[in-house]
Amino acid sequence: MTDFRALLADLRRPRLLIRAARFGMADYRRDRDLKRLIDAQTPATPESALPKLFCEEERLEDTRRSGDLGYSLSRHVEVLIALMAEARLLGREVRG
Numbered sequence: 001m002t003d004f005r006a007l008l009a010d011l012r013r014p015r016l017l018i019r020a021a022r023f024g025m026a027d028y029r030r031d032r033d034l035k036r037l038i039d040a041q042t043p044a045t046p047e048s049a050l051p052k053l054f055c056e057e058e059r060l061e062d063t064r065r066s067g068d069l070g071y072s073l074s075r076h077v078e079v080l081i082a083l084m085a086e087a088r089l090l091g092r093e094v095r096g
Contacts, residue, residue, distance in 0.1 A: 013061065013080070017073075021080035028085040037082050046089040053083045 034044060038052040060076040 024081040046086040
Protein backbone atom coordinates (compact mmCIF):
# COMPACT_ATOMS: atom_id res chain seq x y z
CA MET A 1 0.00 0.00 0.00
CA THR A 2 1.24 3.45 -0.89
CA ASP A 3 1.89 5.87 1.97
CA PHE A 4 0.09 8.90 0.58
CA ARG A 5 0.82 11.04 3.62
CA ALA A 6 4.56 10.56 3.09
CA LEU A 7 4.21 11.40 -0.61
CA LEU A 8 2.31 14.55 0.29
CA ALA A 9 4.91 15.53 2.89
CA ASP A 10 7.68 15.11 0.28
CA LEU A 11 5.91 17.30 -2.27
CA ARG A 12 8.00 20.38 -3.02
CA ARG A 13 5.93 23.23 -4.41
CA PRO A 14 6.09 27.02 -4.12
CA ARG A 15 5.25 28.16 -0.62
CA LEU A 16 2.44 30.44 -1.78
CA LEU A 17 0.76 27.57 -3.64
CA ILE A 18 0.82 25.36 -0.53
CA ARG A 19 -0.39 28.18 1.72
CA ALA A 20 -3.31 28.88 -0.61
CA ALA A 21 -4.24 25.19 -0.57
CA ARG A 22 -4.07 25.01 3.23
CA PHE A 23 -6.27 28.07 3.50
CA GLY A 24 -8.79 26.59 1.05
CA MET A 25 -9.17 23.31 2.94
CA ALA A 26 -11.83 24.91 5.16
CA ASP A 27 -14.16 25.18 2.16
CA TYR A 28 -13.47 21.71 0.72
CA ARG A 29 -16.58 19.60 0.20
CA ARG A 30 -15.72 16.20 -1.19
CA ASP A 31 -19.26 15.53 -2.50
CA ARG A 32 -19.04 18.67 -4.65
CA ASP A 33 -15.33 19.04 -5.42
CA LEU A 34 -14.00 15.51 -5.82
CA LYS A 35 -16.42 14.55 -8.60
CA ARG A 36 -15.33 17.55 -10.63
CA LEU A 37 -11.60 17.17 -10.01
CA ILE A 38 -11.18 13.49 -10.82
CA ASP A 39 -14.25 12.98 -12.99
CA ALA A 40 -15.71 10.42 -10.58
CA GLN A 41 -19.25 9.25 -11.24
CA THR A 42 -19.52 7.43 -7.91
CA PRO A 43 -18.25 8.59 -4.53
CA ALA A 44 -14.62 7.58 -4.27
CA THR A 45 -12.78 6.49 -1.17
CA PRO A 46 -9.69 8.47 -0.22
CA GLU A 47 -7.60 5.41 -1.16
CA SER A 48 -9.00 5.39 -4.70
CA ALA A 49 -9.09 9.18 -5.13
CA LEU A 50 -5.54 9.97 -4.02
CA PRO A 51 -3.67 8.25 -6.89
CA LYS A 52 -5.83 10.14 -9.40
CA LEU A 53 -5.28 13.41 -7.58
CA PHE A 54 -1.51 12.86 -7.41
CA CYS A 55 -1.46 12.14 -11.15
CA GLU A 56 -3.43 15.31 -11.92
CA GLU A 57 -1.25 17.39 -9.59
CA GLU A 58 1.91 16.10 -11.25
CA ARG A 59 0.50 16.99 -14.68
CA LEU A 60 -0.32 20.50 -13.45
CA GLU A 61 3.13 20.91 -11.91
CA ASP A 62 4.79 19.88 -15.18
CA THR A 63 2.62 22.40 -17.03
CA ARG A 64 3.51 25.12 -14.52
CA ARG A 65 7.23 24.44 -14.74
CA SER A 66 7.22 24.42 -18.54
CA GLY A 67 5.60 27.86 -18.65
CA ASP A 68 2.71 26.55 -20.74
CA LEU A 69 -0.03 29.13 -21.24
CA GLY A 70 -2.61 26.41 -20.56
CA TYR A 71 -1.60 26.27 -16.90
CA SER A 72 -4.43 26.98 -14.46
CA LEU A 73 -3.30 28.23 -11.07
CA SER A 74 -6.80 27.94 -9.62
CA ARG A 75 -7.13 24.30 -10.74
CA HIS A 76 -3.70 23.53 -9.26
CA VAL A 77 -4.76 24.99 -5.91
CA GLU A 78 -8.06 23.05 -6.05
CA VAL A 79 -6.24 19.78 -6.68
CA LEU A 80 -3.79 20.47 -3.84
CA ILE A 81 -6.71 21.23 -1.51
CA ALA A 82 -8.32 17.92 -2.43
CA LEU A 83 -5.02 16.07 -1.97
CA MET A 84 -4.55 17.45 1.52
CA ALA A 85 -8.16 16.91 2.55
CA GLU A 86 -8.34 13.35 1.20
CA ALA A 87 -5.06 12.45 2.91
CA ARG A 88 -6.61 13.58 6.20
CA LEU A 89 -9.52 11.20 5.60
CA LEU A 90 -7.33 8.11 5.20
CA GLY A 91 -8.33 5.46 7.69
CA ARG A 92 -11.52 7.29 8.67
CA GLU A 93 -15.07 6.51 7.70
CA VAL A 94 -16.05 8.79 4.82
CA ARG A 95 -19.51 10.32 4.72
CA GLY A 96 -20.56 11.67 1.29
